[in-house]
Amino acid sequence: MTTKPLTVAIAGLGTVGAGTVKLLQEHAGLLAERSGRPIRLKSVSARDRKRDRGIDLSQVHWVDDPLALAVDPEVDVVVELIGGSDGVAKALVEKSLHDGKHVVTANKALLAHHGNALARLAETSGVSISYEAAVAGGIPIIKLMREGLAANRIKRVYGILNGTCNYILTEMRRTGREFADVLEDAQRLGYAETDPSFDVDGIDAAHKLSILASVAFGCEINFAGVHVEGIRHVSAVDIAFAQELGYRIKLLGIASLSDHGIEQRVHATMVSLDTAIAHVEGVFNAVVTIGDYVGQNVAEGRGAGAGPTASAVVADLIDLARKRALPTFAIPASKLARLPVAPMERHYGAYYVRLMVKDRPGVIADVAAALRDERVSMEAMLQRGRAPEEVVPVVITTHETEESSMRRALARIAKLDTVAEPPRMIRIESLTA
Amino acid sequence: MTTKPLTVAIAGLGTVGAGTVKLLQEHAGLLAERSGRPIRLKSVSARDRKRDRGIDLSQVHWVDDPLALAVDPEVDVVVELIGGSDGVAKALVEKSLHDGKHVVTANKALLAHHGNALARLAETSGVSISYEAAVAGGIPIIKLMREGLAANRIKRVYGILNGTCNYILTEMRRTGREFADVLEDAQRLGYAETDPSFDVDGIDAAHKLSILASVAFGCEINFAGVHVEGIRHVSAVDIAFAQELGYRIKLLGIASLSDHGIEQRVHATMVSLDTAIAHVEGVFNAVVTIGDYVGQNVAEGRGAGAGPTASAVVADLIDLARKRALPTFAIPASKLARLPVAPMERHYGAYYVRLMVKDRPGVIADVAAALRDERVSMEAMLQRGRAPEEVVPVVITTHETEESSMRRALARIAKLDTVAEPPRMIRIESLTA
Structure with missing residues (x-):
């Protein structure tokens, strides 16, 4: 095996980008041992060069135009942490793949909207897109499904995919307060965005669910086919009744195969207190898979934050350092099925x-x-x-x-x-x- | 990538062996798609050729001497499902590695006792030992720790590693009955062996814990350094008091690094009802890891049985088909630390x-x-x-x-x-x- 370093460039130095830089630096020795060769951060690109991010960038090239990272012949992997389904993030990922670079990304919106085309592009260029950080950051769920459970036909996958909603629902239950009230607190604490729609209306969970479904069922991503509801209509009185009936209310993303096609839905759900998922509280995420041989598998961990997300990004880099790339959605893009969408009415x-x-x-x-x-x-x-x-x-x-x-x-x-x-x-x- | 099949031989056709054959046959197409090439079962070996195992062996070579599998030049991987820390299982694994064949095994006793030497042997021969099925069968915990969480320094790993004990403790709590009484039932139902010592005295869990500790901390396996207690002394009155105090009693295996060295212990443990692991009931297993970046991760699934264990064996085969072998305990055997054992008194x-x-x-x-x-x-x-x-x-x-x-x-x-x-x-x- 080669001992030439894996050379990496990072675009986007928000919380996750800065956390990734910190991890790569702090664990450099450990990572080299586990990867069989060093992982070298060559260059970074972000909007504001002067901002203090609490990380040491003295040994790293600063590049003003992120797209320049895609054409640096020395770079093996471009890590896209800019975000957004289009714009610079999309341009950077496309350009990097075109130029024969592997891409690691935490961008669920990009994959939900353009994953099929990007997977084909990666294949044509003989490189890979890794995205462990895009779904339930601290849970290696993509690896679990694409590799650990790969011997199974997956019949169903579901989970708590949005930490903000789970935090709000947990707080509503613990305090008896109403949604709007708890949301305001969550915004003050930084658990929810100023415009919370992306989280509380279920869109973020739907992005992630569409990716999980593709990996689980070997089908093309169909984000438009997800039935999406959020949690704004859940009231304190519903939470109290749920408790009385032996349930907890969770925002779940659920994907399954039925006689009518693929069912993908995100909505508030009553789950029995007997289930593992009912006890997943606060900002934690959990994903449950049902495989025909393995039965039920539950994976729980932190869904977001600098540390868990950086952990996922770097796990992808270790796989690349070990030359262990896989087809984006488990099987070659050309073989992904185009499944009919089961109507929600059914x-x-x-x-x-x-x-x-x-x-x-x-x-x-x-x-x-x-x-x-x-x-x-x-x-x-x-x-x-x-x-x-x-x-x-x-x-x-x-x-x-x-x-x-x-x-x-x-x-x-x-x-x-x-x-x-x-x-x-x-x-x-x-x-x- | 090659499309030459990965050629496999299986030694041992008990529940797990038969389940593995069934899976390889039933999912042949799916596996080829996910592996990039077919996985071909060439030959099997077991004690009784005539026994009806509910599987079709008409297309498979029957070999009377399992050791013959180790020298078949056509075979790429020998799957050892015989069991036992010594004897034929050990001889077969050693011979296979010597002959340059990859080994996949579900044998925790073998690894707990001889893992260090076998890892060195595999390395010398340029092949690998895969053992996802050896620890918590249905939970891909080796992959999770060795790959998914590889960016982290793991500080602590613990879990419910023995389904028999968890079943007994769960039944004791649900029915208020005493240990001996529930054990008898479990034996009748086939959840416990006629000689239950291996399970109820904690030895099986200790085997698994010693493997988890090695992968988590990058150290040699030290089974002799595990403090082992079983569950025979747990009484119905303890379970009732635990409930009253807000706890459940679980047989846990716990490994952590302390100032005194590595702590590895298996014993009945009171865990708060607030924790995920307290709610893991019956024959289910669960493993919790704490990583410095990712925080807490919980993985739960079936710990044993034909389906879950076959799922783990075949996941290892898929990785081998994709040429994704790794060092046995995450880093090269020569680099595994020899950690001092923290005395239980401390x-x-x-x-x-x-x-x-x-x-x-x-x-x-x-x-x-x-x-x-x-x-x-x-x-x-x-x-x-x-x-x-x-x-x-x-x-x-x-x-x-x-x-x-x-x-x-x-x-x-x-x-x-x-x-x-x-x-x-x-x-x-x-x-x-």
Whole structure:
């Protein structure tokens, strides 16, 4: 094996970029031992040269134009940590691949939108794209699925893929406070962005889910085919009812193969307290895979932050130093299947429904009739406290039914005089080992 | 990349061997796609040719002498599934490595006892030993530590490494029954061997722990340096008290680096209900790693059985098909450190102690004095129910202290007139994220 160093350039020196530089420097000896050769950081590029990032860049070339990294003949790998699905990040990755350089990236948006084309480009150029850091940073889930569980046909993969949402839902449960209130705190603490939409509306989790699905099922990435809902509509009262019913509410990304095609969905989900994932709290992420031979596998770790993400970036670099590149999505890009998208209306599952109704005789009978007319079978009904003629919450859980029936039933219920607000629906997942 | 098949021979056709054959046959196409070339099973060897194993061996050579597999020039990889730390398994592995064949094995006893020498032999011969199936079968923990977390200095690794013990402890808690009683059931159900010592006395977990420690810390395997206790002394009353104190009792294997050297221990452990590992139940295994950049990582899955173990064996074969062999214990055998063993007396931690005492005034004062004299600080004391002059359980938990102090205090307590049975001690681990 060669002992020539693997030469690396990093574009983007935010939290993750700076963490990666620090790791490469602090663990240089350890990494050389584990990689069989040194990993040498040759050059970096970022917007502001003067900013103090708490790292020593005295031995590193500073390059103003990130695109210049892509054509440096000495560089073996370009690490893209700029972010964003288009713009400079995309240009840099394309140019690097074209020029025969391996790419390591933490950019889920880029892969979700352009992963198929980039995988083909990498293959044509005889190089690879590594992206362990793009999904659940501290969990080596890409390696787990693409290699560790590679002997299995994966039937289902799901997980807590966004730490911000999990932090908010955990805090809501612990404190009984409402979403907006906890979000404000999270923003102050730096756990949520000023524009939180990307996280709390489920888009970030959907990016990651589309990547997981591709690796799991050997299919092209289909981000447009992900059904996406966020957590803004989850209320403190739902969290309290969930607890009473033996559930926790988590924002899950779920991908599975059904008779109708590939199902990819991101939404608030009730999961039983008996499951491992129910106990994954705060900023932690977790991914569960079900393989036909191995059964259930759960992986849990920090989803973001400088340390965990740098750990993932550098793990990819070690693999490259050892010349262990793989096809981007586990099999050659030309062989990735183009799977039909199962319409969400055909989803089959159980539901939690919360109604705000006027507390008056006959209300429940009307609701029950609407469900019956759409052939939705009630599993339980809860009304806590009495307050005649006032608006009170009523909660219903259903047996498994098709989503289309559920939606029709909810449309009927919404029209009842006694129902004061639009019904709130949260899907219940039966996640057994 | 070559498209010549990877040619494989399997020695040992018990549950795991038969499962591996089935997987290789059933997923042949999938495996070829993911490996970049076919994985071809050429020959097998087992004791009884006539036994019906529910697999089709019509296309496979049957070889009576397993050692013959080691010298077949067509074979690239010998899969050793015979078991046992010596005898045929050892002879086959050595001969195969000598002959320049890669070895894949599920044999933890062999590695625990002879891993260092075998790693050196593999290196000399320019081949590799893969052993994902040897530790926590369904969890790709070797890949996780050796590759996924390779950018980190691992500070601590611990886990539930024996499914039989976890099954027994889970059943004891669920039913309130005693150890011997549940063990008998487990034996009837096939979850425990007729001679259960290997499992319930902690030896199997210790084998696995010694392997994990080597990969985590880059040191030689030191099985003799593992402090091993089993679960025979855990009583239903301890499990009930644990629950009351907010703990579960698990048989954990724990390896860490301390100022005194490497600490490796297997023993019943009280873990807080707040931790992920407390909720890993039945035959499931889990491994937790703490890395300096990545933080805490938890991996959970089935620890044994045909499917999960075959999944691990074949994952190793896929890596070999892709020519992705690595040094046995992450770094070259010659570079593995020989770490001093931290004596168990120097272990620093909290303790649960259960005493069976005569319910009489002054007992607790005597016990408290013994603890005080050895500078052990009590955290809590529980005595449920009164029964003057009868023998009742009293439970004490302590703050963190050195094990030597604890042992001296227990020796004093054992000598008290009012203490009817030898004190029972269970270590409490504070496992925080």
